[in-house]
Amino acid sequence: MTFHTSCDVAVSDGTPRTDVAWFDGWRDGVYGEAFCRYAWPNDGSSNQGECDQNHVWIVGSAITRDAPNDEHGYSSVSCHELGHTLGFLGHQSSPPGGQADCMAGGDISTVRSSDVTYNDHITADFNAYYD
Amino acid sequence: MRIVGNVLAVACCAVVLGGCSGNPEPKVATTPAKAVALAGPQVDTTPLRYKHYDFAPAKTPEELAAADYIQVTAIGTVEKFLEGPTYITEPNNSPYPRVYMVVKVDKAFKGAVKHGSAIQENRLYIEFDRGPINTLDGKTPLIPMSDFEKGIPAGTRVAVFATNAPKISKQLVNTERTAPVKTFSPHPQGLMFEDPGRAGNRRMVPGLIEYGQLPPVWQNIPNLDELAARMSTVND
Numbered sequence: 001m002t003f004h005t006s007c008d009v010a011v012s013d014g015t016p017r018t019d020v021a022w023f024d025g026w027r028d029g030v031y032g033e034a035f036c037r038y039a040w041p042n043d044g045s046s047n048q049g050e051c052d053q054n055h056v057w058i059v060g061s062a063i064t065r066d067a068p069n070d071e072h073g074y075s076s077v078s079c080h081e082l083g084h085t086l087g088f089l090g091h092q093s094s095p096p097g098g099q100a101d102c103m104a105g106g107d108i109s110t111v112r113s114s115d116v117t118y119n120d121h122i123t124a125d126f127n128a129y130y131d
Numbered sequence: 132m133r134i135v136g137n138v139l140a141v142a143c144c145a146v147v148l149g150g151c152s153g154n155p156e157p158k159v160a161t162t163p164a165k166a167v168a169l170a171g172p173q174v175d176t177t178p179l180r181y182k183h184y185d186f187a188p189a190k191t192p193e194e195l196a197a198a199d200y201i202q203v204t205a206i207g208t209v210e211k212f213l214e215g216p217t218y219i220t221e222p223n224n225s226p227y228p229r230v231y232m233v234v235k236v237d238k239a240f241k242g243a244v245k246h247g248s249a250i251q252e253n254r255l256y257i258e259f260d261r262g263p264i265n266t267l268d269g270k271t272p273l274i275p276m277s278d279f280e281k282g283i284p285a286g287t288r289v290a291v292f293a294t295n296a297p298k299i300s301k302q303l304v305n306t307e308r309t310a311p312v313k314t315f316s317p318h319p320q321g322l323m324f325e326d327p328g329r330a331g332n333r334r335m336v337p338g339l340i341e342y343g344q345l346p347p348v349w350q351n352i353p354n355l356d357e358l359a360a361r362m363s364t365v366n367d
Binding site: 018021023025026027028029030031032033034035036037038039040041043051052053055066077080081084089090105106107108109 | 181182183184185186187188198200201221222225260263264265266267269271273294295297298299316318319321344
């Protein structure tokens with residue numbers, strides 16, 4: 001796997017400028033996974049416990065196997081995993097507000113426009129938190 | 132907040148006056164300390180749950196066991212956690228430290244023959260990522276090994292639906308910690324602990340995902356023995 005970027009990915013200087021690094025990786029049984037790779041320690045600083053850099057693994061081989069449209073499959077999984085890095089959980093049954101979006105995850109065998117968007121509830125939460 | 136079951140040691144003591152002389156010498160008779168397990172959760176999967184997965188849930192244990200990517204299904208008890216080696220990968224030489232959960236296997240179902248060499252002396256090595264790294268030094272894991280050991284106490288019963296462990300990179304350090312046998316990683320749905328301190332069906336605790344992410348059939352499985360019975364229908 002070759003990593004392609006011109007971004008500043010250094011972390012040990014305490015000032016990483018890349019918040020999410022993306023990988024096309026291999027992992028059996030999943031389409032993608034997101035996790036915090038670098039986090040602030042409990043050092044009493046105002047950042048303690050916060051994630052500094054997330055890593056997202058996209059399993060291209062599984063996506064292209066199961067999605068009827070590769071681009072849609074990649075987009076929906078990427079939308080879902082990016083949502084996790086922003087702090088949103090996946091929907092298990094009914095989405096908040098009853099509006100479907102990519103945080104449902106799981107099923108990439110059907111192409112729906114909602115698979116590649118965030119619903120109003122999530123968008124409002126995001127804007128309120130990050131403004 | 133971490134919730135760990137408590138064990139209350141109760142020592143029963145009795146004072147016995149012995150002998151018939153005028154200077155009786157008190158003797159203290161003690162019964163062995165008796166451990167009384169209080170009701171309450173003993174399994175805390177927090178150290179294992181720092182990832183979010185996108186996967187197509189298997190509606191039943193049989194469906195998951197039959198999936199071609201599931202290499203081994205087995206039940207057993209957690210014996211210990213061990214530090215594994217560390218993959219070094221991009222970007223910027225990011226460390227991916229491994230941790231092994233050693234499972235003493237009571238019964239292996241699928242893969243018991245094909246992967247028999249990986250179950251030496253009835254031990255299965257289940258591989259996890261160690262979790263977030265300290266961003267200030269870029270190398271130190273923030274989850275201590277003791278968190279794994281406290282969260283999943285030795286002796287905890289477990290069911291595993293295991294895939295091949297993911298390939299992170301070709302660069303590996305601390306190779307002396309490499310497991311002596313082929314390792315596997317659990318499918319997100321495929322790690323279930325039994326916690327006798329929890330009530331009803333909630334005693335089945337998924338290791339990697341939230342309970343609510345389990346399909347209804349899984350949520351209605353009351354204990355590990357019933358799960359094992361369903362796992363046993365898919366063999367080599």
